[in-house]
Amino acid sequence: MGKNVNLESIFNWAFGVLLVAIGVLNLLLVHPVPGIAYFLLACIYLPPASFLLRKWFDFTVPLLLKILFGLVILLFTLGVSDVGDMLDKW
Template sequence: MENRLDIWSISGWLFGIVMLIVGLLNMFLVHLVPGIAYLLLSLIYLPPANAYFRKKTGFPIPLAVKLILGVAIFFFTLGVSDLGDMIDKL
C-alpha cells in the first residue's frame, strides 16, 4: 500500500472511525449484535483493512458501493435505530 494522503484516504479514516464509535456505542448502550455489525462494517472504510481485502481477493471495494452503504448506514443509525432514539432524548 502506498503511503499517500489524499481526500479519499482521509475520508476513509474519518468515516471508519465514526463507524467504530457508533459500533461501540451500540454495543454498550443498545445491544451487542448491532454493535458488532457496525464494527465489521467500519472495516470496509478503513484504508488498511481495504488494502488487506484487496490483497486477499484481488479487487478493492468500489467507491460507489462505499458511498451507497455509507448513506444507508447514516439514515439507519439516525432514523430507525435505538441509538438514534437515545440521541433524540438528550
C-alpha cells in the same frame, strides 16, 4: 499501501472511525449484535482493513458504492436504530 493523502483516504478514515464509534455505542448501550455488525462494516472503510481484504480475498469496493452505502448506513443509524433514539432524547 501508499503514504499519499487524498480525498478518498480522508473519507475512508473519517467514516471508518465513525462506524467504529457507532459500534462502540451499540455495544455499550443497545446490544452486542449491531455493535459487531458496525465493526465489520468499518472493515470496508478503514484503509488497513481494506488493504487486507484486497490482499486476502482480491476484493475491493469502489468509492461511489462506499459513499452510497455510507449514506444509507448513516441514515439508518440516525433514523431507525436505538442509538438514534437515544441521541434524540439526549
